[in-house]
Amino acid sequence: MEFIQEYLPMLLQGSGETLYMTAMSTVLAYAFGLPLGVLVILTRKDGLAPSPKLNAVLEWIINIGRSIPFLILMIALFPVTRLIVGKAYGPNAAVVALVIGAIPFVARMVEGSLEEIDHGVIEASQTMGASNWEIITKVYLPESLPSLVRGLSISTITLIGYSSMGGAVGAGGLGDIAIRYGYHRYEYTVMIVTILLLILIVQIIQCAFNALAKKIDKRIIK
Amino acid sequence: MIRIEHLSKTYSGKTEVAALKDISLHVQPGDIYGIIGMSGAGKSTLLRCISLLDRPSSGSIYLDGKDMNTISGKELQQLRKQLGVIFQGYNLLMQKTIRKNIAFPLELSKTPKDEIKRRVDELLEIVGLSDKAEAYPSQLSGGQRQRVAIARALASNPKVLLCDEPTSALDPLTTRSILELLRDINQKLGVTIIVITHELGVVRTLCQKVAVIDSGLIVEQGLTREVMDEPKHEITKLLISTAGGR
Numbered sequence: 001m002e003f004i005q006e007y008l009p010m011l012l013q014g015s016g017e018t019l020y021m022t023a024m025s026t027v028l029a030y031a032f033g034l035p036l037g038v039l040v041i042l043t044r045k046d047g048l049a050p051s052p053k054l055n056a057v058l059e060w061i062i063n064i065g066r067s068i069p070f071l072i073l074m075i076a077l078f079p080v081t082r083l084i085v086g087k088a089y090g091p092n093a094a095v096v097a098l099v100i101g102a103i104p105f106v107a108r109m110v111e112g113s114l115e116e117i118d119h120g121v122i123e124a125s126q127t128m129g130a131s132n133w134e135i136i137t138k139v140y141l142p143e144s145l146p147s148l149v150r151g152l153s154i155s156t157i158t159l160i161g162y163s164s165m166g167g168a169v170g171a172g173g174l175g176d177i178a179i180r181y182g183y184h185r186y187e188y189t190v191m192i193v194t195i196l197l198l199i200l201i202v203q204i205i206q207c208a209f210n211a212l213a214k215k216i217d218k219r220i221i222k
Numbered sequence: 223m224i225r226i227e228h229l230s231k232t233y234s235g236k237t238e239v240a241a242l243k244d245i246s247l248h249v250q251p252g253d254i255y256g257i258i259g260m261s262g263a264g265k266s267t268l269l270r271c272i273s274l275l276d277r278p279s280s281g282s283i284y285l286d287g288k289d290m291n292t293i294s295g296k297e298l299q300q301l302r303k304q305l306g307v308i309f310q311g312y313n314l315l316m317q318k319t320i321r322k323n324i325a326f327p328l329e330l331s332k333t334p335k336d337e338i339k340r341r342v343d344e345l346l347e348i349v350g351l352s353d354k355a356e357a358y359p360s361q362l363s364g365g366q367r368q369r370v371a372i373a374r375a376l377a378s379n380p381k382v383l384l385c386d387e388p389t390s391a392l393d394p395l396t397t398r399s400i401l402e403l404l405r406d407i408n409q410k411l412g413v414t415i416i417v418i419t420h421e422l423g424v425v426r427t428l429c430q431k432v433a434v435i436d437s438g439l440i441v442e443q444g445l446t447r448e449v450m451d452e453p454k455h456e457i458t459k460l461l462i463s464t465a466g467g468r
Contacts, residue, residue, distance in 0.1 A: 124313035127273050128327040128378075129302040138326075143317050218317045218358040 007190055010177065015197055017091045018173035021163040025098035026156050033103045036062070037110025038136060048122070048132045065104030070162045073101050074169055094171035098162055105158060109151035113144040146217035153209030157202050164198065174198055223414045224249040224272065224382060229281035231267050241267040243438040245281070249431075251381075254408050254415045256429030256446065258422065258461060264438040265418045269386050272416070273307045274298070286381070303331065306375030306413075310387035312367040314359040320346070320370050321355040327377045345373040348411075349403060365396035372403065376413070383407065385417045389424060401428045422465035426450065434458045 036058065042048050043055040068076075074097040078088040081096045117140055125139050141148070167175025174194045182191025214220065224247075231242040242264045249255045259265050270276040272283060274290060283290045285304060293301065314323050324345050328338045346352045349369040359367055368388060375383055385404070389397040405428060408415050417429060425432050425446055433443035434457055441455040453459045 118311070118313065120309055120311050120313040121315065123275055124307065124309060125326075126275060127302065127305070127307040128330055128374075129299045130330050134330060138329075139315065143315060145317060216317075219360045 003189065007193070011174075011190075011193060011197065014172070014174045014177045014194065015201070018160065018163055018175070018198075018201070021091045021094050021098060021166075021171065021173055022156060022159045024095045025102060025159050025163070026152070028095070028099040029102035029106045029155065029159070030152070032099070033106025034110050036103065036107040037114065038140070040107060040111050041114045041140070042132070042136075046119070048135060062104040062107050065101070066108070068101075070097075070101045071165050071168060073097060074166055074171075089170035089172075091172045094163060094166040094173075097166065098159055101162060102155065102159055106151075106155050109155055110148065113147035113151050114140050116147055117143050146213045146219075149209055149213040149216065153206055153213075156205055156209070160198065160202060160205075223251040223253070223286065224416070225284040226272075227282050227284070229268075229271060229278050229283065231264075231271060231276065232279045241438055242271070242278070245435075245438075245440055247433055247440065247443070249382075249414060249416060251414055252408070252412060253431055254405070254417065254429045256425035256432040257416065257418045257435060258420065258425050258432060259435035260420060260457070260461075263435045265420070265435055266386065267438075268435065269307075269384060269418050273305060273384055274302065303327075303378040304381045305384060306378070306380035306382070307384045308368065308371045308375050308386065308388050310390050312359070312364075312371045314367060314370055314374075316359050319356050319358055320351065320362070323359065323370055324373045324377055327374060331378060341377060342373075345376060348376070348407070349373045363396070364392050365400060368392065368400055369403065372400075372407070376407065376411070380413065382414045382416065385415065385419075387419055388417065390419070390421065397424070398427070404428060422461050434461070 040055065040058050040062070043051040043058065045052065045055075047055075074094070077097045077100060080100075081088050081093045084096050085092045087093055121139060121143065122135060125135050130138065163171060163173055164175025164178070167173055167177070167179050170176070174197055178191045178194040181187040182194075226245055226247040229242055229245040230240070233239045233241055245268065247257075257265055257268065267276065271278050277291055285301060288301065290298075290301060315326065318326070321342055324342045325338045328341060333341070342355070343352070346355055349372055351366060351369055351373070354362060354366065354370075359370065362370065372383075383404075388404070389400050392400060401424065404415055404417075407413050415428075417424060419425065429446050431444065432446045432449050433440050434449070434455060435441070436455070436457040442449055442453070442458050449458060450462065453462055
């Protein structure tokens with residue numbers, strides 16, 4: 001009882017911050033990562049708008065982004081973060097690093113989803129006179145929607161993990177609490193409770209997205 | 223209707239591959255024209271050229287007297303509407319209902335909503351799938367999916383229907399019903415049909431005229447009956463002997 005009284009407000013605030021960071025960064029990472037993933041598919045050798053040079057540049061950028069460990073990226077981005085949000089700590093500062101760190105990841109997820117679309121369907125649309133823009137908006141995206149939703153759940157959960165890591169360098173949220181209490185003060189109970197909260201959040205997100213993907217996928221006969 | 227003159231297609235890569243060599247072909251309005259050959263003979267390349275998915279390396283394809291490879295933009299879009307294409311793998315939109323699939327080309331050409339509905343109902347009637355309008359492709363059999371693809375290809379009232387191995391994934395009974403549907407469409411709607419296939423049975427039952435293609439060349443062409451009765455080229459004889467039965 002005492003434990004709850006003492007730590008509940010802090011744990012609630014931490015959960016709130018984690019959810020806030022995750023939601024904001026997921027939305028923003030998709031705002032940039034989705035077009036980037038589409039662009040990678042389009043500029044491929046067998047894509048709708050082949051451009052080997054642009055494709056090579058995009059691949060290069062994505063690979064660099066994917067190869068920097070998130071914690072290091074976050075520290076390296078402190079000057080940029082300060083420029084954008086005015087300070088290098090707290091949830092808003094973390095969102096900047098989370099978005100930049102997740103864009104290449106999201107682009108790869110989107111690329112994977114669009115790759116699943118049968119090339120024949122794209123060609124059939126071309127014979128019907130569809131423009132490239134129409135093929136993106138009316139074929140690629142709607143046809144891969146269930147897969148995009150599954151990718152979204154993976155991206156979101158990855159971002160929860162990233163945001164918790166950010167706790168080590170002042171991002172706030174549940175990760176911050178776990179590190180401060182569990183690592184610095186040896187208060188394992190608090191740490192275990194934060195871990196349980198993180199597990200709960202991840203489970204809920206995964207289940208919700210799975211159900212949604214299944215519901216909208218018309219390839220599955222119900 | 224469709225006139226192909228001295229068409230060649232070479233794929234350049236590490237080594238140059240001549241997929242089509244000097245193909246000339248004349249399809250008259252109302253024809254059901256078969257193009258038959260073994261795998262790798264160049265059939266698919268020819269279809270890709272006629273359906274504008276690929277550009278020929280040299281030579282011309284005329285549709286209704288217009289050279290398809292010299293026009294572009296708006297005019298090309300107009301010309302594409304004259305040409306319906308169906309594929310072996312149907313290539314339907316798996317996340318859309320049958321109604322939406324058939325409506326797709328009409329939506330692309332910005333047809334008014336009420337007209338789309340009227341036209342789709344009409345097409346569903348033609349292919350005998352009126353009761354499946356709200357179903358999804360995954361709920362249909364292969365033969366039914368090909369019927370949807372045919373309805374979709376007919377949506378923009380094309381003059382020519384190009385069929386790429388339309389029955390190669392179907393069982394004999396379903397094949398027969400699809401071929402009957404194609405013949406019906408040819409007779410009732412006056413659509414010229416070009417069928418690309420490796421199945422001699424398809425040519426025999428459906429096509430009045432046939433061209434035999436081998437290693438990128440047309441080795442024999444004429445009325446199906448005459449070509450079947452007196453095959454001149456080795457490949458034609460081989461196709462007939464391996465097909466068995468008559």
